[in-house]
Amino acid sequence: MIDPKRDVGPFGEPIVxxxxxxxxxxxxxxxxxxKPRLHPTNGRTWLCPWRIEGLDEEPLTGSPAIGVDGWQALNAAIRYVDAALxxxxxxxxxxxxxxxxTE
Incomplete structure (x- = not known):
């Protein structure tokens, strides 16, 4: 089972x-x-990090969104952010x- 919370690397530069x-x-x-990227340890699953700043002193982040490719991971990240808000x-x-x- 993939644990996206471990060994996923830094957030990096936001794409949007x-x-x-x-x-x-x-x-x-x-x-x-x-930016969506391949999981660094399994090389099959795509991850897309997200964060929300300005609600509290610390940014709100969660597990990166997961997908079978970058497109699916990016779409999942938008849904994750919407649900988190x-x-x-x-x-x-x-x-x-x-x-x-989503618009």
């Missing part, structure tokens, strides 16, 4: 970011998704509306 606005403190909440209960907006991570 989106700046949301906190409806709690009015400051920026920055969502970043890293919803799970915090911290309301955010994008350009005055919903965060719209």
């Amino acid at each position: 970011t989106r700046t949301l606005t906190s409806e709690v403190h009015g400051g920026p909440v920055i969502v970043a998704i890293g 919803e799970g915090t209960g911290h309301p955010v907006s994008f350009n005055g509306g919903p965060p719209s991570l």
Whole structure:
């Protein structure tokens, strides 16, 4: 069984970011998704790191999204971020509306 939390390497440079606005403190909440890459130890599974900054003092991160290729891992990372934001209960907006991570 693959444990994506071990030996996945550094986040690296984000390939895409989106700046949301906190409806709690009015400051920026920055969502970043890293470049999909092959798992460094098994060479078959693709991983895509993600993080959310601005909700708390420390960035919110979780296990990298997993896919059979980079495309699937990237799409999964967007869903992971969406679920993580919803799970915090911290309301955010994008350009005055919903965060719209899939649009």
